[in-house]
Amino acid sequence: MSTNDGGAVETRPEPTPALTGAELLRWYWTLTELTALAGALGVPAAGGKAALTARLAATLDGRPAPHREPPARRRAGRQLTAPVDGRTVIPEGQRCSQVLREFFVRETGPGFHFDAFMRAYVAQGAGRTLAEAVAHWHATRQDAAQPQDIGAQFEFNRFLRTWHTRHPDGTRTEALTAWHEHRARPRD
Numbered sequence: 001m002s003t004n005d006g007g008a009v010e011t012r013p014e015p016t017p018a019l020t021g022a023e024l025l026r027w028y029w030t031l032t033e034l035t036a037l038a039g040a041l042g043v044p045a046a047g048g049k050a051a052l053t054a055r056l057a058a059t060l061d062g063r064p065a066p067h068r069e070p071p072a073r074r075r076a077g078r079q080l081t082a083p084v085d086g087r088t089v090i091p092e093g094q095r096c097s098q099v100l101r102e103f104f105v106r107e108t109g110p111g112f113h114f115d116a117f118m119r120a121y122v123a124q125g126a127g128r129t130l131a132e133a134v135a136h137w138h139a140t141r142q143d144a145a146q147p148q149d150i151g152a153q154f155e156f157n158r159f160l161r162t163w164h165t166r167h168p169d170g171t172r173t174e175a176l177t178a179w180h181e182h183r184a185r186p187r188d
Helices: 021-026 031-041 049-060 098-108 116-124 130-139 155-166 172-183
Strands: none
Touching: 021 049, 031 049, 098 130, 116 130, 155 172
């Protein structure tokens, strides 16, 4: 067991059906490990890592799996094709396509990329014009320059951001070593 009084260091167990749900939740697992455990337990491996972990923990503890909402169906809809201009209206279900990328690069410059602000705008922008999307790009640059929240499902990225904040002169190799040490420890 891990202790704060200099005792023995707890080691991460193997991801086997012998784990309890609580023990599963105490450790970091890769998606590959979770998927293999799901196969061994006969648990569906579909969905994101957090949902899979919750299903596995419930199964290991003999509880029913949490209710899973079916993924929202995305309306495929008509996708824009070249040529497009500022008057082009974004259709329902439009994706961040190469056609849009080429338009935005032409209109805003080579620094354009589909960041969270632009992905959300395109996804929710049905009925708006591409000129309005360009205005949105310019209006969000100050906010886009600020550090954005990193979702809990991106634990590695969150760790690296925090580590580099604490160790601004640290190298990538040092950060990766710290990550491997971090994920080998229990979460509690």
